[in-house]
Amino acid sequence: MQKLVYSFILLLIITSLSAQRFSATLPNYEAYKAFKGKPLSDKFSNIESVKVIYDLRKQKMYYFNSTLIPLHYDFVVNYLNYTQDLEIFNNENYSDTEKDRSFLLGNLNHIKGTEKWIFELAASDHMPVFLIERFFNLVKNSTFIGENLKFYLNIPEKMEWFQEQKFKIPCVKSDYIFNEITYQEVVGGTNIGILKEYKIKDLDKIKPNPDEIVILDGTPDILPNARGIIVNELQTPLSHLVLLGKNRKIPIMAYTNAFKDDNIKRLLSKKVELKIEIDTFYIKETSKKIVQKTNSKKKQLVIDTTVTDLVNLNTIPKKGVNSIGSKAQNMAYLIAISKEQSFKTPEDAHAIPFYFYIKHIQKKSISPLVSELLAYPHKDSTVWINKQLKKIRDAIKKENIDPQLIAKLNETFKNAKFKNFRFRSSTNAEDLDDFNGAGLYDSKTGIVGDSIKTFEKAIKQVWASVWNEASYNERELFGIDQKNIAMGVLVHRSFPDELANGVIITKNIFRENFPGITVNIQKGENSVVKPEKGEICEQFVAYHFNDGKDETDFDIDYTSNSNLNNNEPLLSRKEMSDLYTISKKIKTKMYRYWRKNQFHPVDIEFKIVGEKRELYIKQVRPFND
Numbered sequence: 360m361q362k363l364v365y366s367f368i369l370l371l372i373i374t375s376l377s378a379q380r381f382s383a384t385l386p387n388y389e390a391y392k393a394f395k396g397k398p399l400s401d402k403f404s405n406i407e408s409v410k411v412i413y414d415l416r417k418q419k420m421y422y423f424n425s426t427l428i429p430l431h432y433d434f435v436v437n438y439l440n441y442t443q444d445l446e447i448f449n450n451e452n453y454s455d456t457e458k459d460r461s462f463l464l465g466n467l468n469h470i471k472g473t474e475k476w477i478f479e480l481a482a483s484d485h486m487p488v489f490l491i492e493r494f495f496n497l498v499k500n501s502t503f504i505g506e507n508l509k510f511y512l513n514i515p516e517k518m519e520w521f522q523e524q525k526f527k528i529p530c531v532k533s534d535y536i537f538n539e540i541t542y543q544e545v546v547g548g549t550n551i552g553i554l555k556e557y558k559i560k561d562l563d564k565i566k567p568n569p570d571e572i573v574i575l576d577g578t579p580d581i582l583p584n585a586r587g588i589i590v591n592e593l594q595t596p597l598s599h600l601v602l603l604g605k606n607r608k609i610p611i612m613a614y615t616n617a618f619k620d621d622n623i624k625r626l627l628s629k630k631v632e633l634k635i636e637i638d639t640f641y642i643k644e645t646s647k648k649i650v651q652k653t654n655s656k657k658k659q660l661v662i663d664t665t666v667t668d669l670v671n672l673n674t675i676p677k678k679g680v681n682s683i684g685s686k687a688q689n690m691a692y693l694i695a696i697s698k699e700q701s702f703k704t705p706e707d708a709h710a711i712p713f714y715f716y717i718k719h720i721q722k723k724s725i726s727p728l729v730s731e732l733l734a735y736p737h738k739d740s741t742v743w744i745n746k747q748l749k750k751i752r753d754a755i756k757k758e759n760i761d762p763q764l765i766a767k768l769n770e771t772f773k774n775a776k777f778k779n780f781r782f783r784s785s786t787n788a789e790d791l792d793d794f795n796g797a798g799l800y801d802s803k804t805g806i807v808g809d810s811i812k813t814f815e816k817a818i819k820q821v822w823a824s825v826w827n828e829a830s831y832n833e834r835e836l837f838g839i840d841q842k843n844i845a846m847g848v849l850v851h852r853s854f855p856d857e858l859a860n861g862v863i864i865t866k867n868i869f870r871e872n873f874p875g876i877t878v879n880i881q882k883g884e885n886s887v888v889k890p891e892k893g894e895i896c897e898q899f900v901a902y903h904f905n906d907g908k909d910e911t912d913f914d915i916d917y918t919s920n921s922n923l924n925n926n927e928p929l930l931s932r933k934e935m936s937d938l939y940t941i942s943k944k945i946k947t948k949m950y951r952y953w954r955k956n957q958f959h960p961v962d963i964e965f966k967i968v969g970e971k972r973e974l975y976i977k978q979v980r981p982f983n984d
Contacts, residue, residue: 381423381438385409385502391469396425397638398468402869402900402918403536404543404638405471413463413497414439420501422467431464455485463494467502468511470539471638476504477536479511482900482916488525491517495528509535513917515928515935532926533919537895541615542640543593545601548610549634551649552586554626554642556618563828566741570649572633574617577892581829584836585609586649587633591617595896597862597879599798599888602962603833606795606983610635658794660787660843666712669767672849673708683710684785684847689949689979696948702941702965702974705851707775710785713845715764716822725754729826733841745828752823760815768814768850769807777852778807782817784824785847788839790980795962798888799830800846804853822846854884854975859929859967862887863938864982865946866960867900869918875902876942880930882923897921897929901939930967937974938965949979959983 385391391409398408412421412431421434428434432448435441441448441461451459464484468477478495480486486494491510499508509531512518521530552572557565559577567573572587578594582603587610594600594613604611612635617623623642632645663681670676670683672691679688687710697704720726732747772780782803789796801824805817824830825846834841861880868877879887881896890896898918915935920926930938946961964978 379424380427381421381434383420383422383501385422385467385504387503391422391467391502394422394424395469396429398466400870400873400900400916402898402916403540405540406536406638407469407471409467410434411465411467411498412439413494415457415460415462420497422502431462435462449483453481453484453486455487457487457490460490463490465494465498467498470536472541473539474507475535475539476508477511477531478508479513482514483902483914485516488520492526492528511536514915515932518928533917534895534922534926537593537919540593543613544635544637544640545588545590545594545611545613546604546609547635547637548587548608549632550586550610551630551632551645551647553649554623554629554631554633556627557583563745564742566739569651572631574623576618581832582607584832587611587635589614589617589633591615592892595879595887595890595898597864597877597888597962598890602795602797602888602983606793606797607836612640614640657840658838659840660845662713662717662787662843662845664712664714664717667714668712669771670710670712671708672710676710679710680787682712682714682847684713684787684845684849685790685980686783686785686978687847687849688785689790690849690851692949692952693945693976693979696945697976700941700944701937702976705781705854705975705977706777707772707780708849708851709771711764711818711848711850713787713847715761716825716846716848718761719758719819719822720755722758724758725751728754738835744831748826748828748831751826755823755826756816756819758819760818764818765815772807775807775852779853779855780805780807780814780817780850781853782814782821783849783851784821785849786825787843787845787847788830788834793983794837794839795980795983796830796833799827799833800824801827818848821848854966854968857884857966857968858882858972860884860887861896861965863942863963863965864960865942865963866982867902868960869900873902875900875916876939878935878938880921882921882929885923893922895919895922897924899935901935903939934967934972934974941974941976945976945979953981 394409395407398406408425409422410425410431412434423434432445452462452464466479468479478498495510509529512521512530512532520526552570555571556574557567559575559579562579567583567585569584571585573583573585574589576591578590578592578600590613592613610633626642626644629644631642632647634641661681666682672694675691675695690708694704694708728751782805784800801821803817803820804812805814806812825844859880859882861878864877867873867875877900879896879898881887885894887896897920900916902914921929942963945963949961959981962980962982963976966975966977968975
């Protein structure tokens with residue numbers, strides 16, 4: 360009876376709070392739960408949030424319903440009789456002084472399923488330390504959370520203050536949050552399929568059926584043709600798994616407990632509906648029909664073999680996509696843009712045209728193997744196809760290259776400042792507006808005069824990667840005509856001394872209709888797009904909140920810090936501002952060159968190199984979001 364009365368009282372409290380729009384206190388989790396909603400930014404999965412305002416003039420706290428009232432500004436206008444416009448509100452209440460401030464604005468975040476509570480300010484809020492501490496303690500004293508409350512250092516400015524020991528409140532960085540995350544939306548969406556488990560090591564022998572939703576014990580090198588994918592390790596947001604998944608438009612999620620979850624185990628081998636959202640996922644048995652998509656029409660690729668010499672990319676080739684590939688053509692565009700902007704591009708950039716690849720694979724030891732593969736009727740025979748692909752790769756590497764090509768390269772680079780050169784894929788089936796080909800092909804290094812890392816060996820390895828299992832399967836899935844695939848090679852100096860490398864997407868991928876760029880960066884040569892297990896890269900969104908013109912009016916919002924750099928920022932504030940400005944200019948210029956891709960964000964790869972920390976832009980392509 361007592362239990363029933365308690366439940367009834369609890370229900371009354373929840374109902375009362377739900378009807379209520381705001382409260383001066385949060386006495387228990389039920390009170391928090393009644394007001395909670397999603398954070399405005401999707402930078403973290405598995406987070407719930409309540410917005411909080413302290414009225415400095417009236418000295419009153421307000422916790423309010425984040426679902427009903429999504430913005431702080433909406434609340435002060437509708438409930439606190441604020442009459443100024445949004446720009447004045449932002450300028451006054453996100454400033455670095457108490458003067459002219461009417462309010463302190465914050466977010467009270469909770470990592471679901473834990474006792475971790477995080478107090479966070481907007482990245483654009485430059486509140487001084489004494490006000491942060493005052494606000495933090497007001498929240499601590501007006502809620503049930505107590506000592507579990509921590510202040511989140513989400514911008515470089517606050518990290519510097521923490522290093523200088525200016526805070527007298529408990530502070531945390533992104534690792535405090537990441538260590539608790541068990542779920543991550545990789546690509547959102549819904550699909551129907553048969554739920555099956557696979558080991559990564561078995562995927563070279565077993566091919567999942569295309570009507571399956573697959574659970575994998577790690578991140579696959581080759582993305583299976585499936586209705587949905589669940590991996591048991593968290594992903595870098597701009598990894599190849601993410602990019603390929605977005606290109607395929609299938610739901611993908613990371614869930615560290617995927618192999619332990621009893622509900623998932625119960626559903627194995629059953630037809631299920633999987634729904635992936637930013638903060639949670641749903642999986643249940645279903646009787647809905649599995650609708651298979653088919654590619655009845657082959658996508659034809661163009662090959663121009665009339666270009667028979669090395670192409671110097673200091674001059675933009677006409678229709679070079681058809682003779683040297685998109686990656687090399689885009690490098691020529693970048694070089695042209697760099698002449699007007701403050702960034703560098705890799706020196707000595709040239710392209711080996713399709714002509715040499717086509718000439719090589721037409722040899723009698725290679726061509727019949729390709730024809731046999733393409734004519735093979737049993738496309739679901741993973742073992743046979745993989746063996747045949749290896750035969751083709753081995754044959755490509757075994758045959759000698761046209762000696763004239765090697766002579767041209769030696770002549771071109773004989774007086775070059777650099778001796779190490781990177782040979783990178785530039786096919787007619789990658790970096791396209793509807794097929795990014797992320798991570799499908801190989802890049803190799805060749806060294807002038809070296810007897811082991813020769814130019815010939817590097818070129819043949821790149822050419823052979825046309826017939827990697829991953830590249831072949833992805834083209835097959837997208838209905839690309841395998842007969843017309845051609846490999847150009849982009850050649851430029853290599854970077855053995857990079858201090859950091861990263862990727863920029865010219866869009867705030869975590870908050871819809873909000874300005875900014877998204878940056879992933881890692882220390883040294885460690886990969887952002889294909890990290891080693893356990894590596895976490897630095898990730899932030901950068902934006903000019905008030906359309907600022909320099910780094911003094913510039914905002915950074917960290918999602919994570921590099922665990923290879925002791926969770927300290929890899930870039931200075933000036934370097935971040937330069938990345939923002941330069942990436943926006945590259946995007947504008949590339950739209951003029953591409954013409955047809957103006958609604959895509961742009962995907963830019965960069966490096967920080969040498970003692971002078973010079974910025975190099977090494978690649979640009981459309982981002983298929």
